[in-house]
Amino acid sequence: MKKTLVLLSAxxxxxxSLAGGALAAETLKxxxxxxxxxxxxxxxxxxxxxxxxxxxxxxxxGGVMGRQIEVITCxxxxxxxxxxxxxxxxxxxxxxxxxxxxxxxxxxxxxKTYFNAGVLQTSDGTADSLTEKGYWTFLRNSFxxxxxxxxxxxxxxxxxxxQRIVVLSDFSTYADGLANxxxxxxxxxxxxxxxxxxxxADSQNFTPVLTNIKSKNPDAIFSAGYYSDGGLLxxxxxxxxxxxxxxxxxxxxxxxxxxxxxxxxxxxFIINVPEPAALPYDIAKSFIADYQKKYGEMPPSIWGLMxxxxxxxxxxxxxxxxxxxxxxxxDYLQNLKEPLPGITGPIAFAKDGNRKGGAYVVxxxxxxxxxxxxxxx
Amino acid sequence: MDIFLQQLANGLTIGSMFALxxxxxxxxxxxxxxxxxxxxxxxxxxAFVGLTIYTQVMGQATSLGAVIAIFLLSAGSMAVxxxxxxxxxxxxxxxxxxxxxxxxxxxxxxxxxxxIMLIWGPRMKIFPELVPPLSWDLGGVVIxxxxxIILALSLVLMLALYFFVEKTRMGAAIRASSIDQDxxxxxxxxxxxxxxxxxxxGSSLGAVGGLFIGLYYRGITFNMGWQYGLYAFVAAIMxxxxxxxxxxxxxxxxxxxxxxxxxxxxxxxxxxxxFILLIVILIVRPTGILGERVAEKV
Numbered sequence: 321m322k323k324t325l326v327l328l329s330a331x332x333x334x335x336x337s338l339a340g341g342a343l344a345a346e347t348l349k350x351x352x353x354x355x356x357x358x359x360x361x362x363x364x365x366x367x368x369x370x371x372x373x374x375x376x377x378x379x380x381x382g383g384v385m386g387r388q389i390e391v392i393t394c395x396x397x398x399x400x401x402x403x404x405x406x407x408x409x410x411x412x413x414x415x416x417x418x419x420x421x422x423x424x425x426x427x428x429x430x431x432k433t434y435f436n437a438g439v440l441q442t443s444d445g446t447a448d449s450l451t452e453k454g455y456w457t458f459l460r461n462s463f464x465x466x467x468x469x470x471x472x473x474x475x476x477x478x479x480x481x482x483q484r485i486v487v488l489s490d491f492s493t494y495a496d497g498l499a500n501x502x503x504x505x506x507x508x509x510x511x512x513x514x515x516x517x518x519x520x521a522d523s524q525n526f527t528p529v530l531t532n533i534k535s536k537n538p539d540a541i542f543s544a545g546y547y548s549d550g551g552l553l554x555x556x557x558x559x560x561x562x563x564x565x566x567x568x569x570x571x572x573x574x575x576x577x578x579x580x581x582x583x584x585x586x587x588x589f590i591i592n593v594p595e596p597a598a599l600p601y602d603i604a605k606s607f608i609a610d611y612q613k614k615y616g617e618m619p620p621s622i623w624g625l626m627x628x629x630x631x632x633x634x635x636x637x638x639x640x641x642x643x644x645x646x647x648x649x650x651d652y653l654q655n656l657k658e659p660l661p662g663i664t665g666p667i668a669f670a671k672d673g674n675r676k677g678g679a680y681v682v683x684x685x686x687x688x689x690x691x692x693x694x695x696x697x
Numbered sequence: 698m699d700i701f702l703q704q705l706a707n708g709l710t711i712g713s714m715f716a717l718x719x720x721x722x723x724x725x726x727x728x729x730x731x732x733x734x735x736x737x738x739x740x741x742x743x744a745f746v747g748l749t750i751y752t753q754v755m756g757q758a759t760s761l762g763a764v765i766a767i768f769l770l771s772a773g774s775m776a777v778x779x780x781x782x783x784x785x786x787x788x789x790x791x792x793x794x795x796x797x798x799x800x801x802x803x804x805x806x807x808x809x810x811x812x813i814m815l816i817w818g819p820r821m822k823i824f825p826e827l828v829p830p831l832s833w834d835l836g837g838v839v840i841x842x843x844x845x846i847i848l849a850l851s852l853v854l855m856l857a858l859y860f861f862v863e864k865t866r867m868g869a870a871i872r873a874s875s876i877d878q879d880x881x882x883x884x885x886x887x888x889x890x891x892x893x894x895x896x897x898x899g900s901s902l903g904a905v906g907g908l909f910i911g912l913y914y915r916g917i918t919f920n921m922g923w924q925y926g927l928y929a930f931v932a933a934i935m936x937x938x939x940x941x942x943x944x945x946x947x948x949x950x951x952x953x954x955x956x957x958x959x960x961x962x963x964x965x966x967x968x969x970x971x972f973i974l975l976i977v978i979l980i981v982r983p984t985g986i987l988g989e990r991v992a993e994k995v
Contacts, residue, residue: 357819359918365820491965518965522924524914527707528959528967535700548821552914559832560703561839579823580916583830 347390348383348644350375350631351415351439353406353430355398355422359522359548362576363422366624368393369615371419374628377610384635385642396421400429407433415439416646419631422623424450424494431455440646442630444623446570447497451672456650459669461630462623463593463678465498468570471680471697472542472591473505476567479695482540484514486533486564488553489544490521498569499544514538521549526556534562544569551580558584567591567682574621578689590683593664595691596622604663622664629662633669636660702838704960705953710844710913712952713851717906718929719936719944720858721899727875727939728895729791731798735782735805737926739775739900742809743907744824744917745817747771751825764827771908772901779900780893782809788889806922813919821918824911847909854902855945862941871895875939931975937988946986 352371355364375389383389392413394406403421407430410418417440421427424445434441435455443450444462451460476482485506489499496518503513514536517529530553533541541557541564543550550572557566558581568577570592578585596608596619607628611619619625637649654673659666668676683691718740725733750770755763786805790798832841862868873881874891882888910925911917928951936947954974959967978986 357814358920359821361819362821518963520964520968522918522921524910524916524921525707525711525955527711528704528956529964531700531703531707532960534703548916552916555915559830559839559841561832561834576821576823576916582826582915 346387348387349390349392349413349415351410351413351418352391352393353396353403353410353418353420353426354393355426356393356395358397358399360398360422360546362574362620363623364395364398364420366620367420367422367627370611370619370624370628371631373607373611373614374631378635384638385644387644396426396430398423398426400425403427403429404433406430411437411439416644417442417631417634419443419627421445423492424497425492427458428493431458434458438646440634440650442627442634444626444630445494447493448501449493449497451674455673456647458673459630459634459650459653460673460675461626461633461664461667462675464674465494465501467678468591468680469498469501469505471678472502472567472569473509473511475591475682475695476540476542477506477509477511480540480565482565483512484536484538484540484564485511486515486517486536486538486541487513487544488517488519488529488533488541490519490546490549492521492545494571495521495545495569499542502542502544502569519545519549519553521545524552526553527560530556530560530562534560538562538564540565540567542567542569543572546571547574547577548580551577551585554581554588555584565589573683575689578685585685585689586687588685589694590685590691591680592683593622593679594681595683596625598693599625599664601661601663601665603661607663625663629664629667632662633660633667700960704956706838706840706844707960708953708956709949710847710952711956712949713848714906714909714913714925714948715929715932715951716855716945716948717851717902717909718925719932719948720855720941721903722930722933723936723938723941723944724871724895724899726933727941728871728878728892729787729798730795731787732802732930733787733899734799734802734926735786735809736899736903737924737929738806738809738813738922739779739782740903740907740910740925740929741917741919741922742778742813743771743775743904744911744921745813745822745919746774746904747908747911748822748824748917749817750774751827757825759825759827767827768905768908772904775900775904775907776897779896782900783892783896788892806926810920810922817919819919821916824915824917826915828912843913847913850905851909854905858898858902859941859945867894928971931971935975935978935985937985940985940987943985943987950986 352368354367372391375391379388396403396406403426424447427443427445435457440457442459442461446462446465448464448466487499487503489495503516506513519526543553550568554566566588568590572590573592637652641648653669654671656668659668680697681693682695684694686692721736747767750767786801790801828843832839870886874888878888932947932951933944936943955967958970
């Protein structure tokens with residue numbers, strides 16, 4: 321009896337290790353943590369679609385050092401709570417890198433879990449706090465808030481010479497951080513911030529706050545929040561007869577902003593890096609063409625493409641190192657001599673995981689909803 | 698001063714939307730002693746139904762006739778959904794303990810919410826600009842056409858409902874059923890049809906509220922019903938749940954209070970103060986502002 325038990329368990333062990341070994345050798349697991357549902361679903365699905373397309377292309381070309389990429393998607397719904405659960409789930413499933421999330425709040429909630437597990441994370445979250453923790457696992461594929469804040473402040477104060485500026489945000493890590501940094505940068509340049517207001521994301525009714533802003537008689541409003549609120553803010557601003565120029569931060573750069581604002585969209589400004597269609601790089605043109613062919617639409621914004629660039633950089637690093645070791649890949653990317661060519665421009669990372677560089681554009685929305693580049697950095 | 702009047706206009710607009718939705722809660726509670734938690738999601742569903750009617754049935758026509766047709770068709774479809782909801786989720790539990798019915802209501806809420814997500818998708822949908830974006834500046838107070846329409850139509854609907862309930866035989870039957878269902882049945886009132894009628898009225902008023910949300914705010918999401926439902930529920934309790942003029946008053950009070958807190962204190966605190974107001978009202982007048990002291994049936 322005892323003997324059979326020992327034999328049985330030995331057999332089980334052998335089967336188990338065989339199965340485990342076989343699985344680990346077969347695929348390179350890539351996690352996607354993105355808001356597939358909820359207010360930012362548009363962006364989250366863009367990230368997920370992009371990752372799946374890139375994985376398909378790499379797999380068709382033979383995979384990464386012989387391994388096929390397996391994409392595992394987890395929906396963080398744009399909330400910190402779901403993001404923390406996603407992080408545990410993806411780590412348990414054995415991913416070696418995670419692409420996402422779209423919002424800084426969700427990227428931040430998941431950061432520590434990935435760091436503890438040694439899983440690389442690349443996110444377009446722009447909050448400065450993301451790279452201030454010293455996690456080697458975090459690689460930001462967008463440019464940090466502080467870079468945008470300085471550009472916005474300079475543009476509003478020195479280029480347009482506004483006298484009475486309002487800075488608005490919601491309570492998220494990203495928007496609050498961007499608004500605070502912008503307010504500080506404006507003050508540093510000697511500009512006049514007449515009001516720094518906060519709205520509750522998704523609450524839809526912003527007229528009470530805007531009515532207060534109206535009484536301050538501003539000539540410019542900078543909204544650091546997301547497009548789902550920004551479009552409504554713009555519509556309600558115009559409905560209330562506030563004559564100030566409206567500037568939306570980078571997260572307003574989404575087709576839904578124009579749809580939400582309706583006829584009020586015309587004349588609003590959006591500040592961001594160039595949109596996907598305007599990217600001059602060959603690699604961008606071919607990837608976007610493939611994306612359109614597969615999904616029948618343009619990528620929702622540049623954010624999804626930034627995440628794709630993060631994933632491409634990590635895979636490139638693994639191939640160069642001839643190793644799936646995540647620490648080695650991070651070291652490689654933080655010590656690049658030459659920037660890698662990316663869909664969204666040259667990619668190189670600083671020692672703290674920040675993406676180097678950053679070029680912003682002020683886009684004016686035309687009557688037909690298209691952008692006109694008013695000012696290019 | 699113009700801030701005060703502007704906030705008043707803002708508060709009345711949003712308050713009338715709360716009031717329309719609150720009527721659905723209060724009428725169902727009045728007759729069935731049940732909080733219909735699915736009502737908020739019905740409101741959200743109506744906005745999506747209205748959008749589909751606009752794109753599929755009306756062929757994106759924006760004439761006045763088309764807009765009226767969208768309102769009537771959406772209200773009609775939601776009335777049908779409301780009756781089905783009552784038949785499937787509430788009638789089988791009418792004799793069951795109250796807790797079972799509440800759980801069933803929460804379940805129905807989730808079913809409707811996820812149903813919206815599965816049919817129309819998780820992304821935010823954008824409502825068309827059906828009302829021309831006109832506005833008038835009256836000495837510093839800006840009022841838009843859509844605000845005027847929301848206020849006027851809400852008032853007409855609420856007055857019509859008030860007279861229907863107070864002055865007609867059907868209304869008398871509703872009031873009788875809400876006081877004592879058994880006695881009402883002995884008087885020859887078909888309580889089942891009265892309850893169905895309540896769901897027809899409540900759901901169609903909620904549908905109008907949902908369309909207003911779509912027209913006024915433009916962006917609609919599958920999970921927005923929870924937020925509006927919660928506010929309307931608070932409005933119904935504030936006014937005295939089960940009391941129809943109370944729901945109207947509660948909605949208006951809530952809308953104005955919210956606008957003034959956001960305007961004069963801070964929008965950050967608007968929600969917190971709303972619930973503090975609710976607690977204070979419940980401590981001072983447990984039955985709500987207009988609620989009557991009715992002995993609980995044992």
